Amino acid sequence: MLHGKKILLIVSGGIAAYKSLDLIRRLREHGAVISCVLTEAACKFITPLSITSLSGQKAYSDLFSLTDENEMGHIELSRQSDLILVAPATANILAKMASGICDDLATTVLMATNKPVMVAPSMNVRMWKHMAMISNTKKLRDRGIVFVGPETGDMACGEYGPGRMTEPLELVGAIYKHFDSNNPLEGKKALVTSGPTHEPIDPVRYISNRSSGKQGHAIAAALNQFGAETVLVTGPTNEPDPPGVKVKRVESAREMLDACRESLPVDIAVCAAAVTDWCPSEPCEQKIKKNGKAPAVQLTKNPDILRELAKDCNNRPHLVIGFAAETGDVVKKAIPKLEDKGCDWILANDVSRGTKTFGGDQNTIYFINGDLVEAWPEMTKINVGNLLAERIAKQFKEELKNG
Ligand code: CTP
Numbered sequence: 001m002l003h004g005k006k007i008l009l010i011v012s013g014g015i016a017a018y019k020s021l022d023l024i025r026r027l028r029e030h031g032a033v034i035s036c037v038l039t040e041a042a043c044k045f046i047t048p049l050s051i052t053s054l055s056g057q058k059a060y061s062d063l064f065s066l067t068d069e070n071e072m073g074h075i076e077l078s079r080q081s082d083l084i085l086v087a088p089a090t091a092n093i094l095a096k097m098a099s100g101i102c103d104d105l106a107t108t109v110l111m112a113t114n115k116p117v118m119v120a121p122s123m124n125v126r127m128w129k130h131m132a133m134i135s136n137t138k139k140l141r142d143r144g145i146v147f148v149g150p151e152t153g154d155m156a157c158g159e160y161g162p163g164r165m166t167e168p169l170e171l172v173g174a175i176y177k178h179f180d181s182n183n184p185l186e187g188k189k190a191l192v193t194s195g196p197t198h199e200p201i202d203p204v205r206y207i208s209n210r211s212s213g214k215q216g217h218a219i220a221a222a223l224n225q226f227g228a229e230t231v232l233v234t235g236p237t238n239e240p241d242p243p244g245v246k247v248k249r250v251e252s253a254r255e256m257l258d259a260c261r262e263s264l265p266v267d268i269a270v271c272a273a274a275v276t277d278w279c280p281s282e283p284c285e286q287k288i289k290k291n292g293k294a295p296a297v298q299l300t301k302n303p304d305i306l307r308e309l310a311k312d313c314n315n316r317p318h319l320v321i322g323f324a325a326e327t328g329d330v331v332k333k334a335i336p337k338l339e340d341k342g343c344d345w346i347l348a349n350d351v352s353r354g355t356k357t358f359g360g361d362q363n364t365i366y367f368i369n370g371d372l373v374e375a376w377p378e379m380t381k382i383n384v385g386n387l388l389a390e391r392i393a394k395q396f397k398e399e400l401k402n403g
Contacts, residue, residue, distance in 0.1 A: 002027065002030040002031050002032040002172075002175065002176065002179065003030075003031030003032075004031060004032075004033065005031070005032045005033070005082050005083070005179060006032070006033045006035070006080060006081040006082050006083075007027060007032050007033070007034050007035075007081055007082065007083050007084075007085055007175070008034075008035050008036070008037065008077065008078075008080075008081035008083070008084045008085070008109070008115075009023070009024065009027075009034055009035070009036045009037070009055075009085050009087060010036075010037045010038075010039075010084060010085070010086045010087075010093075010106045010109065010110070011036060011037070011038045011039070011042040011046065011051070011087065011088070012039045012041065012042055012086060012088060012089055012090045012092065012093040012106065013039050013040070013041020013042045013043075013044060013045060013090060013092075014041075014045070014088040014090045014122045014123065014165070015045065015122070015156045016087075016088040016122040016164070016165035017042050017045035017046050017088055018045060018046060019087075019088070019165055019167070019168055020036075020046065020051075020087055020088070020168075021046060021050060021051070021054055022168045023087060023168035023171060023172075024036070024051065024054045024055050025054055025168075026168045026169060026171075026172050027172060027175070028054075028055070028056075030172060030176070032175075033057075034055040034056075034057065035055065035057050035058075035060075035077070035080075035081065036048075036051045036052075036055055036057065036059040036060070037059070037060045037061065037077070037105055037106050037109060038051065038059055038060070038061040038106075039061070039093065039104055039105075039106045040061065040104065041090075041092075042061075043061060048061060060077065060105055061105060062105060063104055063105040063108055074105055074108050074109055074112065075112050077105075077109055078108075078109040078110070078112040078113035078114075078115070079112075079113065079114060079115065081113075081115055082115065082116075082179070083115060083116050083117075083118060083175065083178065083179075084109070084110065084113055084115055084116070084117045084118070085117075085118045085119075085120070085171075085175065086106075086110070086117065086118070086119040086120065087119070087120035087122075087165065087171060088120060088121070088122035088165045089119040089120055089121045089122065090121075090122065090123055091121075091123045091127045091128075091130075091133055093106065093107065094119065094121065094133070094136050094137070094140065095132065095133075095136050097110055097119075097136075097140060097145070098135075098136035098139045098140055099136075116144070116146065116178070117144075117145050117146070118145070118146040118147075118148060118174070118175070118178065119140070119145055119146070119147055119148070120147075120148050120149050120150075120165050120166050120171055121147065121149060121150045121163075121165070122149075122150060122163065122164065122165035123150070123163050124155060124157055124159065124163055125155060125159050125160070125161030125162055125163040126159075127163070128150060128161075128162055128163045129161075129162075146174075146178065148166050148170075148171055148174040149164070149165060149166035149170075150162050150163050150164055150165060150166065151164045151165070151166055151167075151379070151380065152164070152361075152380075153362075153378075166383075167377045167378075167379055167383075169376055169377060169379070169387060170379050170383045170386070170387060172390075173383065173386045173387045173390045174386070176390050176393075176394075177226075177386070177390065180393065183226060183227025184226055184227060184393035184396075184397065185223060185226040185227040185228035185268075185389070185392065185393050185396070186227035186228075187227075188227070188228045188229070188267040188268060188396065189228065189229045189230075189231075189265070189266040189267050189268070190220075190223040190224075190228040190229070190230045190231070190266055190267065190268040190269070190270070191230075191231050191233065191260060191263045191264070191266040191268070191269045191270070191309075191317065192216055192219050192220040192223065192230065192231070192232050192233070192269075192270045192271075192272060193216060193232075193233050193234070193256060193260065193270070193271045193272060193273035193275075193305060194213045194215070194216020194217050194219075194220065194232055194233070194234040194235070194237065194239075194272050194273050195211055195212070195213030195216060195217075195234045195235035195236060195237040195239070195273055195274070196208045196209045196210070196211040196213070196235045196236065196237075196273070196274050196275075196276060197235040197250070197251065197252050197253045197255075197256055197273065197274075197275050197276045197302075198235065198236055198251045198252060198276070199252055199253065199276045199278070199279035199280060199283075199302070200251075200252070200279075200280065200283040201280045201283055201284065201288070201297055202283060202284040202285075202286065202287050202288045203284075203285070203286070203287055204287050205288070207276055207278065207279070207280065207297075207299075208236075208276055209274050209276060210274075210358040210359065211235075211237075211273070211274035211358065212237060212238070212239065212358060212359040213234055213235070213237030213238075213239045214239060214359070214360075214361065214381045215272050215323075215363060215381045215384065215385070216232070216234065216270075216272030216273060217232065217234070217237070217239045217240075217242055218242075218380075218381045218382045218384065218385035219270050219272055219384070219385040219388055219389070220232040220242050220245045220385075221242035221243070221245065221382070221385060222382070222385035222386045222388065222389035223268065223270075223385075223389050223392070224242060224243075224244045224245045225386075225389070226389040226390075226392075226393055228267075228268065228389075229246075230242075230244075230245045230246065231245070231246045231247075231248065231263045231266070232245050232246070232247045232248070233248045233250060233256055233259045233260050233263065233273075234247060234248070234249055234250070234273070235250060235251065235256065235273060235275075236249075236251060248263070252276075252279060252302075253275045253276060253279060253302035253303060253305065254279075254302070254303065256273060256275065256305055257303050257305050257308060260305055260308075260309060261308075261315075264309075264312070264315040264317070265315050265317070266317045267317060267318045267319065267396075268317055268318065268319045268321070268392055269309050269310075269317040269319070269320045269321065270321045270388070271305055271306040271309070271320075271321070271322045271323065271343075272323050273305070274325060275302060275304075275305055276302060277301065277302055278299035278300060278301055278302060279299065279300055279302050280297050280298065280299060280300075281298040281299060281300040282298065304341065306320070306322045306341045306343060307340075307341045307342060310322075310341055310342035310343045310344075311342045319344050319345075319392060319395060319396075320342070320343040320344050321343060321344060321345045321346070321347065321388070321392075322337065322338075322341055322343040322345075322346050322347075323346065323347050323348070323349065324337050324346050324347070324348040324349070325349060325351040326348060326349070326350060326351065327350065327351060327352040328350070328352060330348045330349065330350050330366055331348060331366050331368065331373055333348075334346050334348030334366065334368055335368060335373075338368065338370075344369070345367065345368065345369045345391075346368040347365045347366070347367055347368075347384075347388065348365065348366040348368060349363055349364060349365055349366070350364065361380055361381060361382075362378050362379065362380060362381070363378070363379065363380075363381050363384050364376065364377070364378045364379075365384055367391070
């Protein structure tokens with residue numbers, strides 16, 4: 001998808017500099033051609049040699065190197081790329097960029113360029129929240145510099161908050177979006193299920209689960225941002241409606257299945273709902289009084305919405321994607337669900353107590369597509385949505401290319 005795109009990666013001197021090695025690998029996997037500039041401080045964390053080995057290109061760091069200037073002048077370096085990415089971008093380099101200081105190769109290139117610039121900040125939370133940083137960030141954004149992150153989480157210094165550099169995989173998603181801002185899923189229709197379902201015992205009580213709907217809603221938002229006409233069928237949640245998405249609210253699994261069927265045909269179906277597996281066989285029409293002995297609630301299995309959609313002979317969406325919520329042995333337990341449910345991809349996650357998946361903002365996914373099992377690093381549910389949308393767009397583009 002990034003085939004032939006030239007990206008100049010500027011690595012500044014932060015603890016996250018090591019992530020730039022993985023970033024280079026990932027970008028090259030997507031077909032991008034990477035040149036690198038390291039600041040002097042970056043060379044304290046990683047070596048030009050490791051960068052060169054991974055990028056397959058010479059890494060530059062010295063503004064006054066005669067050899068480098070002969071081979072590739074700094075002006076040429078600043079102009080030859082389709083995008084300049086600063087990752088990690090420390091408070092220092094962002095401050096220099098905001099003030100127009102150019103006292104080394106990296107900052108000189110950034111001053112001389114006429115190309116789009118994207119930055120992935122990485123710094124201590126207090127530095128990120130400092131007034132100077134806030135004003136620098138505003139200046140840079142006003143000049144059209146694109147910020148990706150920082151993410152919230154534990155910091156290398158032991159503090160917690162926003163300041164972590166966005167993970168390489170997510171950065172690839174952001175770069176992909178930058179180049180494909182012309183809505184790569186335009187003309188496609190998507191259906192997403194989200195949230196839990198409520199299965200009534202009587203008019204007051206129900207059976208349900210801990211799902212918050214955050215992940216499903218984030219996927220619907222991302223698909224819509226990628227240009228797909230998106231319908232979100234959601235069980236009861238506190239999540240706001242994603243802008244631009246058609247939302248159908250339901251209570252029970254039965255209602256969810258009906259709403260999904262009514263939304264067909266679609267090109268993409270993503271079943272992220274935590275559908276309650278059983279429902280009371282005969283819900284009471286009146287509130288059950290507790291003056292007698294405790295009632296025995298007879299349960300019936302609910303329809304499997306994912307399976308129904310994937311095995312629908314008349315109206316099967318072109319791409320059907322499920323989730324697998326597992327506790328322990330996640331991949332091993334998730335793989336059989338691909339065949340059992342008839343879906344194309346599975347996103348498996350660990351929902352053991354303590355993983356903070358239910359209700360939390362973060363998710364750790366294993367992306368399973370046939371024999372391919374990819375461990376995505378922990379990231380926000382929003383970024384899982386973006387990355388999944390990016391994969392979906394890539395799939396459609398490849399299919400188009402291969403006829
Ligand atoms: N799913 C569904 N309808 C159901 C149950 C599950 O659409 N009645 C979908 C979920 O949205 C998810 C996938 O099936 O995409 C897997 O759900 P999961 O809860 O992991 O598995 P189950 O099928 O419920 O099986 P088990 O609970 O035994 O692991």
